């Protein structure tokens with residue numbers, strides 16, 4: 001089979017390798033159908049992730065065919081599946097509750113251990129989620145980032161929500177938030193991304209680079225309170241903006257990965273206005289299944305989010321493209 005391996009910083013090499021041996025008990029082998037390139041994959045590719053460094057086999061946003069199983073399952077060999085890549089110890093209180101993201105031993109397939117660019121991947125049987133025949137492997141790669149959005153938006157419904165950042169996760173948070181009957185205002189620095197956001201249902205778009213964010217927001221809200229801000233960027237400026245713009249008792253949800261540098265913010269206003277802060281990084285098993293259902297029901301427009309599809313043997317080109325051409329999701333298929 002063909003394997004695409006990150007061999008060094010900025011260097012992907014494809015080669016012919018033997019297929020994987022039979023899985024250990026409780027595990028399965030999934031033959032890759034399609035795999036998405038995540039922003040976090042790019043960080044590792046560029047050598048800016050402090051923990052995960054090359055050489056490495058990446059790919060955590062993936063779907064494919066169940067090739068072999070070692071243990072009881074309702075799924076049969078040949079089933080089409082999408083993979084929840086978050087693996088926990090399996091026996092702590094959080095794993096038992098399906099909250100592997102809180103397990104102290106949690107890791108991500110395609111992060112700490114080999115993922116779907118390898119052509120085949122070892123996956124715990126518990127992490128296999130079947131997909132219907134009318135959902136393509138390429139569309140299914142959107143399920144994993146959608147799970148992040150489902151976890152981020154949580155049970156926020158019938159509120160006025162502002163989302164900072166309209167990259168993949170921001171656009172997915174928008175669609176999940178709209179699905180839960182929220183009014184959604186979005187902010188980004190790219191008119192192209194704001195046009196996509198409009199198409200996907202945002203009620204108001206603001207370009208914070210070319211426009212006056214505070215004024216445009218005030219004019220739009222006309223005194224109506226802003227209940228929730230989802231920050232998919234998390235920089236000094238966006239946190240300052242959020243603290244001064246959110247209603248008293250409002251909710252700030254932080255999902256963007258901040259830079260390493262510490263930054264300061266107005267703790268007094270935060271405290272006196274009783275602003276709540278919630279963070280979001282991964283997702284539960286339930287979030288992942290909800291995400292799969294949303295993508296399957298087309299409540300999430302996966303096709304609009306996929307900018308370009310490459311073949312696995314062209315993975316090097318796919319990473320180069322993702323790095324150099326403005327795009328949303330770049331996917332590699334077998």
Ligand SMILES: [Zn+2]
Nearest residue numbers: 038039040061
């Ligand atoms: Zn990802």
Ligand SMILES: [Zn+2]
Nearest residue numbers: 089092095103
């Ligand atoms: Zn655990």
